[in-house]
Amino acid sequence: MIPFIQLFSLYVIIHGTSGPGGGFQGGVVFGASFILYIVAFDIFRGRERLPESVNMVLSSLGLYIYAGIGLLCIIISFGVAQYLNYGFLPFTTHFQENRASGIDLVEIGIGITVIAIMASIFFDLVGGEENKKVRE
Amino acid sequence: MKRLPTMAFILIGLLGALLIYVAEDIPEFGDPNSPPIKYVKLFSIYAEKVEDFLKEDVIPKSLIDQFMKRGFPRPSRVEKVDGKEGEWNAFIPKEEMHYSKEEKYYLIKKEGNKFEVFRYAFVVRWIEKGEEETGVPNMVTYGLADYRGYDTLGETVVIFTAGISVILLLRRRGKL
Numbered sequence: 511m512i513p514f515i516q517l518f519s520l521y522v523i524i525h526g527t528s529g530p531g532g533g534f535q536g537g538v539v540f541g542a543s544f545i546l547y548i549v550a551f552d553i554f555r556g557r558e559r560l561p562e563s564v565n566m567v568l569s570s571l572g573l574y575i576y577a578g579i580g581l582l583c584i585i586i587s588f589g590v591a592q593y594l595n596y597g598f599l600p601f602t603t604h605f606q607e608n609r610a611s612g613i614d615l616v617e618i619g620i621g622i623t624v625i626a627i628m629a630s631i632f633f634d635l636v637g638g639e640e641n642k643k644v645r646e
Numbered sequence: 647m648k649r650l651p652t653m654a655f656i657l658i659g660l661l662g663a664l665l666i667y668v669a670e671d672i673p674e675f676g677d678p679n680s681p682p683i684k685y686v687k688l689f690s691i692y693a694e695k696v697e698d699f700l701k702e703d704v705i706p707k708s709l710i711d712q713f714m715k716r717g718f719p720r721p722s723r724v725e726k727v728d729g730k731e732g733e734w735n736a737f738i739p740k741e742e743m744h745y746s747k748e749e750k751y752y753l754i755k756k757e758g759n760k761f762e763v764f765r766y767a768f769v770v771r772w773i774e775k776g777e778e779e780t781g782v783p784n785m786v787t788y789g790l791a792d793y794r795g796y797d798t799l800g801e802t803v804v805i806f807t808a809g810i811s812v813i814l815l816l817r818r819r820g821k822l
Contacts, residue, residue, distance in 0.1 A: 528784060532787055534801075569806060570806070572806075577799065594795040594796065596792065604781070609779070609780045609782070612791075613780065613792055616795070616798070617791060620798070624805060627809035630812070634812050
């Protein structure tokens with residue numbers, strides 16, 4: 511079941527521009543797949559699937575993608591564009607299509623952050639005593 | 647001891663009456679012509695020759711004086727609304743700071759023998775120009791990630807902060 515849920519959530523994130531959906535919704539669905547895995551099996555096997563270091567890296571990576579794209583707009587246009595003005599990104603030749611691709615990338619960034627934070631909060635809430643055993 | 651419930655009852659009654667009084671003014675749900683969705687009324691004028699000028703797509707001097715007196719931006723040209731009798735759109739010229747193109751800004755409507763002047767709400771421009779400007783068909787997404795990009799960046803930071811706070815409080819028991 512879990513691969514199907516994850517595939518669906520990726521669909522929601524990628525099609526956020528052309529249909530209903532977006533980074534927040536898709537990220538929550540992906541996080542729910544991890545929660546389902548922990549409920550079905552065990553918190554230790556859940557930690558094996560998503561280690562703590564990977565979780566922390568992912569949760570900040572999403573924000574770095576979002577803020578980095580905003581900064582990239584300023585750098586590439588040599589200070590002409592404002593922060594988060596996606597039209598000056600160099601992906602395509604059209605101003606409007608650049609904005610569309612910028613929106614796509616930003617949605618992916620939001621999605622990654624939401625996935626990691628959902629999983630992280632659930633790990634913390636579940637593992638009061640178990641987490642200590644894992645560390646010892 | 648007994649006076650307190652009586653006072654509270656009177657206060658609740660007053661609040662309920664106020665709520666009903668205010669709710670009378672709320673437009674019907676889903677009404678596409680309600681002020682927050684379509685336009686806001688600015689003023690109305692009585693003038694005799696306004697209609698003759700407007701029919702030739704010229705803005706009369708009396709109308710421009712009214713705009714300038716109230717401190718609104720000066721319209722540059724008018725155009726008839728397609729398929730509506732007695733309604734005109736007024737455009738304002740481009741301005742380097744705020745508008746990179748000519749913008750549809752006012753709606754002038756004839757009612758009886760007086761003319762009412764409305765200003766279009768932002769939502770109208772959002773719906774009409776959004777897909778053309780961003781190349782994305784989904785209205786919610788271009789609002790979320792493009793027009794209100796700063797807002798969404800802040801929301802993502804809020805979620806990140808919530809996760810970090812839970813890690814600090816539950817996993818590390820408040821020890822940094």
